[in-house]
Amino acid sequence: MRLQILGGGNNQLGAIRRAAEMGHEVVLVDYFKNPPGRIYATFHEVVSTFDVEKNIDIAKKYGVDGVMTMGTDQPVYTVARVAEALKLPAFLDVPTARAVTNKEIMKQIMTANQIPTVPYRFLTKAARVEDLDKIPFPVVIKPLDSQGQRGVFKLTTATAVIDSLPETFSFSRADKVLLESYYRSDEITVSAWVDKGVPAILTITDRESFSFDRNIGICYAHEYPSRHQRREPEIRALVHSITRAFKIKAGPLYVQLLVGEQGIVVNEVAGRIGGAHEDIFIPYLTGFDILDRVINFSLGIDAVLAAGDQTRTARVNEHLSVQLFFAKPGKITSLTSLETLRKLPGVIAAGYNVAAGQTLETIANATARAGYLVMAGTTERALHESINQAFRALKIIDEQGQNLVIQPKAYREGSSQPAKMGPGAATH
Template identity: 40%
Template sequence: MKRILMVGAGSCQRSAILRIRSLGYEVIAADYNEWTEAKGLADHMVLADAFSPEDILRCANEYRVDGVMTSGTDQPVLSVTVTQNRLNLPSFLSDETALLVTNKKHMKERFREKGIPTANFRIIGRGFSDSELDGMCPPFVIKPLDSQGQRGIFKVGSIEEVRIRLESVLKDSRSSEILVEEFYKNDEITVSGWVDSGRVHILTITDRVTFSPDEHIGVCTSHENPTKHIEKHGVQLKELTRKICKDFIIEEGPLYFQFLIGNEGIKVNEIACRLGGAYEDMTIPYATGADVLRMNIEGCLDSGYDKSDLKSALVAEGSRPFSTRLFFCGEGKVSYMTPVEEIRKLPYVLDAGYNIHMGDLLPAILNASQRAGFVIVKGDTRREVEENLIDLRRTMKILDEDGNNLIRTL
């Protein structure tokens, strides 16, 4: 039986671990947490830092694995790729490309070098001088170079606020520098697809709905397929996606690119070479017929994996409508939750899950790690999806001790 090392074992890797096992492979789950629900589904659990290529290489050697992969998470892509290439295992990316798509300093510099539109930016460190931000106009967005889940990201109004927040940003980074961008008022768009021997297949183009940037910048609350911008900007989004793949030498595997549409047109926010963390391993097969999770799994074992789904997949414009609700809750103690089995039985629900439990004391929302759960709602049309969401809101409840519904974003 072939063995696959799954790097990361959170809720975003749960369905991948189950799918690996259903395909008849053995799963080793590596994560820095002692135990997670997803880790408990694997054949073997390993304590390791998914962000550390050294840790993942050690695990791969120890278990003599036949393949290494991740899903739904950015930073482990570098650890996975380095391990694959050191052990001569099948790999979608070169080490250089994996670094470019996981480190925002290298990513943004490549954008600038290749003329890819992106927000004006600088890279700064402790003790920076005001002159390093000459030519930039506040407000600013400050970010770690190598984090994920919107950790350590802040919208600030002045250079002085950059100084005040700098250490808070660095707490979520392994770097001594941070990214400073000009804030660009926008609608966010996500392009998901697959590259087959250099040919780019764009599968879905979704609206990435977020909290207000003045509340929790960049924290996603839903993905809506297809995007409302498909008619006006669909062609340009596809052209830009293909240019990025060429300029970053992305020749194989999954794509998850984030774009910003505002009054200066389309700008690229960031790019990743992995399945998305909004359960795209379920929504893309439903919406297009392309089983990207199977391809990801088989592609980490065999470079000649079956990609025939791409030939018959629906294009983004014709993909089936859905809404992935990534819901959050207000502060309070959980005293009741509508059973997840009841939600999954609803005829318009593709899947659902909770990240919280009865009795949990829920904190204030800081970033995407406070996500309470997800529900994927389907329908034959966008209007039907919206009607189904109204019914879901009547059905689904998470109550505190006073009977108040804690759900904020559904």
């Protein structure tokens, strides 16, 4: 069968490879000429995943049997439009896909359904400093329709907001940007599977991030189990409310929550598999192969199964970490081999987003990730020892023989995160 996959980057690489292994022909759509997923695809069209009409034309050209994406927000809407045009299977109808990929609609649905979120408003390009004279600071501004922390800034003055608007708008196709009150909080991510409108939570992880200057929320790790696991009943009730409010009937659901002194509020909602290699760690922890489910349903191969039909109880005694590592600026001459990394204790999976010969720039957002390690241990201490050992082995060498990998401070016993993450200081 032929499956059109939107996006050929590292977030979609697992899906492209898995579909090919299952014997399907992959029609890859990615505006880069040589994306990582190209080597596994049967066909490749150099087209933007945002271009709805061209993606519909591609689907017709190849007579695809299904269309999907994963690990990225905006193509979710394109998938829904292609599926509607060709009457292909789809988890989300077009209105729902629009709601989970546009922050203006997303916020309006939350407000209308009493789903807790931070105070917010929208700004146009015509906004002036005097329009913000009653706004409490700090605030966060975001594009309505972007991803990867592009154009997301924490700001402390009205002048800084107005001065930053052009850059935030540059990452958007919308005529407004979102302005939110800054909420000091932990962030957690919830991955769930929805069947017949009923969500089943698969994992709850702590999303660890670093900030520097005005750039915030750049994720460097996901940790399981969450330090807020005890609040699962409250989280479960909130996920059910989100599913009803957004009219999500089936498929993957990814929710980002903020946990602070004023309680749990919803940051964002997405109708996709997450972008922190959830396709690897969810099956490892639960036995539910979320990627297989998405591929098969998208091709109409079989019915959607509820998560409870195939999962075991999540491994509550297992500790898992997804390390999304970064590197300093420089030209790469060599890297520790993936074969070496995958043989290290606790390593389930490893990969690079960079290659020898590439010149790395200063970190600006989450797209600057140099690679990832998915690691597990039977105890928190064992996991942390393995993480520390992996970072001692991990090397991205520049022309001066220096290791460009930004090393997190050593994990301490009894701590679910490094004492202090290094990238913030390293990227000023």
